[in-house]
Amino acid sequence: xxxxxxxxxxxxxxxxxxxxxxxxxxxxxxxxxxxxxxxxxxxxxxxxxxxxxxxxxxxxxxxxxxxxxxxxxxxxxxxxxxxxxxxxxxxxxxxxxxxxxxxxxxxxxxxxxxxxx
Numbered sequence: 381x382x383x384x385x386x387x388x389x390x391x392x393x394x395x396x397x398x399x400x401x402x403x404x405x406x407x408x409x410x411x412x413x414x415x416x417x418x419x420x421x422x423x424x425x426x427x428x429x430x431x432x433x434x435x436x437x438x439x440x441x442x443x444x445x446x447x448x449x450x451x452x453x454x455x456x457x458x459x460x461x462x463x464x465x466x467x468x469x470x471x472x473x474x475x476x477x478x479x480x481x482x483x484x485x486x487x488x489x490x491x492x493x494x495x496x497x
Contacts, residue, residue, distance in 0.1 A: 397489040404482055408465045414458050415486075418467050420448050421459075422483040425476050438474030 405415055424439035424447060441459065445452045459475055462468045469478040477483045 393489075400485060400489055404486065408467060408482075410462065410465060410467070414462055417444070417448065417450075417455065417458050418462055418477070418483065419486050420444065421468060421475055422477045422487060423447075436476055438471045438476050440474035443474070 401412065401415055404410075405412060410418075421439055421444060424443060425436050427435060427437050439447075441452050441456050444450075444459075445455050448455070459468060459470075463470055463475075467477070467479045467482065468475050
């Protein structure tokens with residue numbers, strides 16, 4: 381693939397990702413930073429163990445703050461707002477993604493591009 385074609389592919393991919401993020405933002409009434417927190421939370425929640433065993437690991441504010449380099453108090457406020465919007469759920473061990481369909485749609489956009497895109 382030539383560099384020009386690669387840039388065009390990346391531009392189309394970016395446009396699709398932005399459209400999806402804007403759609404989720406409008407549907408749930410959240411800000412882009414909250415959308416990124418939602419996406420990052422899922423990254424920490426869904427872990428894979430050797431042998432392809434998948435499990436959900438709640439993420440606390442400290443681990444999410446360290447992962448995203450966001451102040452804990454800001455993150456706490458944003459997570460509470462995401463909880464009000466029913467995108468995340470608080471557990472006794474931390475927060476987990478509640479709206480798996482929306483999270484999955486975002487995460488699919490982070491998949492590597494293939495030549496046919």
